[in-house]
Amino acid sequence: MTAFTGQELTDTLNDKGLTDWKPQGDAIGTRLLTGDFATGLDLVNKIGAAAEEAGHHPDITLTFPHVDIQLTSHDTGAVTERDLDLAGTISKLAASAGVKADPNAD
Numbered sequence: 001m002t003a004f005t006g007q008e009l010t011d012t013l014n015d016k017g018l019t020d021w022k023p024q025g026d027a028i029g030t031r032l033l034t035g036d037f038a039t040g041l042d043l044v045n046k047i048g049a050a051a052e053e054a055g056h057h058p059d060i061t062l063t064f065p066h067v068d069i070q071l072t073s074h075d076t077g078a079v080t081e082r083d084l085d086l087a088g089t090i091s092k093l094a095a096s097a098g099v100k101a102d103p104n105a106d
């Protein structure tokens with residue numbers, strides 16, 4: 001499984017339209033601007049179901065105003081296609097819930 005790093009990872013995120021994600025060390029991350037805990041919990045449950053379906057799991061921090069997501073392939077120690085695929089799914093789930101994803105949001 002190819003590991004994406006550095007400029008190649010940045011280019012791949014752009015090529016795949018994953019502009020709501022950014023490289024964070026050996027992972028990619030985003031911030032879902034859910035606005036309240038109940039909305040975040042509902043979205044986390046949907047993300048969890050997608051992760052179980054994919055057999056690949058994000059690191060999730062659920063707070064009142066937002067949900068932070070990080071994706072890396074623990075067995076590889078880097079970002080792989082599995083992470084990019086699940087990132088796309090998560091972006092779609094957030095959009096369907098009317099939730100903006102911004103990796104640079106405070």
Ligand SMILES: C[C@H](O)[C@H](O)[C@H]1CNC2=NC(N)=NC(=O)C2=N1
Nearest residue numbers: 055056057058072073074075076
């Ligand atoms: C057996 C099971 O499928 C593996 O341990 C999966 C589970 N989910 C995973 N998720 C992530 N992010 N990285 C992995 O290497 C990984 N491995």
